[in-house]
Amino acid sequence: MIRSTTATLGKCCATLRLRTSPILRPLIATRSIANKADEVFTKLNDENDPKRDSFFNYSWGSWLVNDRQEKAKRVTKFSIEGLTDVLNEIYSDSQQLAKTVKSNRIPSPNYKKNVTVTLPHNIMVKDLGVASPGEKIRVIRMVSIHEGKHHRIYKLDTNVNKSFVLRIPYSLDNGYVLESRLKSEVATMDFVHLKLGIRVPKIYCYGVNCLNPVRQPFILEEFIEGKLLMRDWNPLVEDKKDSLPDDTLKSVVEQISDLQTKLLSIQFNGIGSLYFSRDPDMTDECKNSIYDGESNCDLQGRWVIGPTVERVFWRKKFALNREALRKFLGPWSIDEPWEIIKNTGLVEAENAKARLALKQADASPEAVCESTLNEQIVSFENLATVGPHLFNSETTTIPNVKELLKPRLYHPDLDPMNIIITAEGTPCLLDFEGSSVKPFILHNSPQFVAYDGPKIFDLREDVPDFDKLVDSEKAQYEFMYKRTRNQFLWDSALNERNNKLISAVAPPVKLLRSPYIAAVERKSDEEYLLIDEALIQLAEVWEVFYKNGLVKCANYPLTFSKEQLEKHANDLNAFHEKLISKPFAATQGWIPQDMFENLIKVGILVKDGDGSYSVKTENIV
Numbered sequence: 001m002i003r004s005t006t007a008t009l010g011k012c013c014a015t016l017r018l019r020t021s022p023i024l025r026p027l028i029a030t031r032s033i034a035n036k037a038d039e040v041f042t043k044l045n046d047e048n049d050p051k052r053d054s055f056f057n058y059s060w061g062s063w064l065v066n067d068r069q070e071k072a073k074r075v076t077k078f079s080i081e082g083l084t085d086v087l088n089e090i091y092s093d094s095q096q097l098a099k100t101v102k103s104n105r106i107p108s109p110n111y112k113k114n115v116t117v118t119l120p121h122n123i124m125v126k127d128l129g130v131a132s133p134g135e136k137i138r139v140i141r142m143v144s145i146h147e148g149k150h151h152r153i154y155k156l157d158t159n160v161n162k163s164f165v166l167r168i169p170y171s172l173d174n175g176y177v178l179e180s181r182l183k184s185e186v187a188t189m190d191f192v193h194l195k196l197g198i199r200v201p202k203i204y205c206y207g208v209n210c211l212n213p214v215r216q217p218f219i220l221e222e223f224i225e226g227k228l229l230m231r232d233w234n235p236l237v238e239d240k241k242d243s244l245p246d247d248t249l250k251s252v253v254e255q256i257s258d259l260q261t262k263l264l265s266i267q268f269n270g271i272g273s274l275y276f277s278r279d280p281d282m283t284d285e286c287k288n289s290i291y292d293g294e295s296n297c298d299l300q301g302r303w304v305i306g307p308t309v310e311r312v313f314w315r316k317k318f319a320l321n322r323e324a325l326r327k328f329l330g331p332w333s334i335d336e337p338w339e340i341i342k343n344t345g346l347v348e349a350e351n352a353k354a355r356l357a358l359k360q361a362d363a364s365p366e367a368v369c370e371s372t373l374n375e376q377i378v379s380f381e382n383l384a385t386v387g388p389h390l391f392n393s394e395t396t397t398i399p400n401v402k403e404l405l406k407p408r409l410y411h412p413d414l415d416p417m418n419i420i421i422t423a424e425g426t427p428c429l430l431d432f433e434g435s436s437v438k439p440f441i442l443h444n445s446p447q448f449v450a451y452d453g454p455k456i457f458d459l460r461e462d463v464p465d466f467d468k469l470v471d472s473e474k475a476q477y478e479f480m481y482k483r484t485r486n487q488f489l490w491d492s493a494l495n496e497r498n499n500k501l502i503s504a505v506a507p508p509v510k511l512l513r514s515p516y517i518a519a520v521e522r523k524s525d526e527e528y529l530l531i532d533e534a535l536i537q538l539a540e541v542w543e544v545f546y547k548n549g550l551v552k553c554a555n556y557p558l559t560f561s562k563e564q565l566e567k568h569a570n571d572l573n574a575f576h577e578k579l580i581s582k583p584f585a586a587t588q589g590w591i592p593q594d595m596f597e598n599l600i601k602v603g604i605l606v607k608d609g610d611g612s613y614s615v616k617t618e619n620i621v
Helices: 050-056 067-072 079-102 177-195 247-263 323-328 339-361 369-390 403-404 472-495 497-505 507-522 525-547 562-581 593-601
Strands: 006-010 013-019 026-033 037-044 062-063 137-145 151-158 163-169 201-207 218-222 273-276 303-306 408-409 419-421 425-427 436-439 590-592 604-607 613-615
Touching: 006 079, 006 593, 006 604, 013 050, 037 247, 062 067, 062 497, 062 593, 079 137, 079 201, 079 218, 177 201, 177 218, 177 273, 177 323, 247 408, 247 419, 323 339, 323 525, 339 369, 339 507, 369 507, 369 525, 403 497, 507 525, 525 562, 590 593, 593 604
Parallel strands: none
Antiparallel strands: 006 013, 013 026, 013 137, 026 037, 062 590, 137 151, 151 163, 163 218, 201 218, 273 303, 408 436, 419 425, 604 613
């Protein structure tokens, strides 16, 4: 998400400006409170001045528990002097490229000794412009424009009338995980821009660790003016009088479906994630041609398929070291499409075992209980057991099953929040973190339209005596109808653009992949229960699926005792009751900052003795 507003610090607004005085060039952090400016001055070369820290601290929300620790992981303090050096270096490279490289050529990434990488084709003079003779590039204004789930975004304005975006990822994961994610994201954006023709921010330079001049992993990319497509997305809008969907609603779905169609247009020769072939840690197994038929010599061999960076494989895997994690990440052959499901279960099980060992050794700060980790291990190992048996690749029951099994590019954040519409009306896809290459049959619908609840296509036909219901009941059914409608619009757009792939949204196919999708989309420790639920549902229909040729194995690979089923039902009910009764359980205790402060003010949030906050529901009117 890109916003053209300054970052909030509590109720304040913080803007970092570098004054251009050649003598002091002081740094000004401006906070506006009730239209009054309180300016704090500091010298540019004093990077340890505590007055500057507030600009780098996380401020868009707070946590009920471990707030200080969570915010510490999201501090993005970087070297402004180092950033200036990087900017001057790419402008110097741009001038040199103008003399040595033809404008229609696409040079390979340039890996520099100071541990930064530039993409030469993006730093041509036509993209960057030029500075006046003898003039150094300076940042004259810097604004924090977004604090996301995984990274922070700053807008940089320079003295050459060129703006940039600086993305700094949070230190939420091990360094080697962060390096892989960043390298793959840059390569994926490069691929979709050069090969697929999708508009993305041009990446000028990046660094994957703290050894570069910026002293943080970073991506320096193009700033794109425009409006978020989210402004046009109203998922609960009423239908038009003739019961047809709202035109704006349909337009948003179709624009995103057009982007998906381009992403799906290449059939790959492996399963994993994209990297540059020149990335130092790419092994020989990654060097094969990743797709067929490339005629552009500049693109031949530019990218490879390496270890997957899909979020399920790195999210909260701090208990596993590099070697332990690496053996689960692929890449995998197209002849073994179900290995990705098996390894999803195995890596989660291994991580739960490692977390449990730390817990038992009294060396873990986590609040999770040992019984939950033990239950997770069983669930994930069950997923690994079932994974290779979920689909029959020779079935004739699923139309075009061979097409569904071909690896295609999967973008986990196809969302109106992740798309800017430029002044020319072109959709620009912003964030590719966690993108992977896997069989299309394992792709799930984007979250902004995904709906697996009760389907209602017509309120009066599908709901008996709808007009006689009380307003609260009508509202519930109307919500279900609109969610059904939005999912149907997405599926219809897929059918119009990729009709050979439409079988992937058939109910039996969705049920078969549901344990895997539950694992991929798991956000909290207790959501292993949703994997169990999907596995149990499959057990109930497995015999029918076998008779219809959907699966090869006659017997379901798992057995559940009556006691296990009863325990699962009780645990799942308790989990849902917790989500309903415990405020902010769905966000793992995170609350937007303005709401957090207001809840404290009215006495709903109360600070406990250990520094945590609890919700006093009796104060809720």
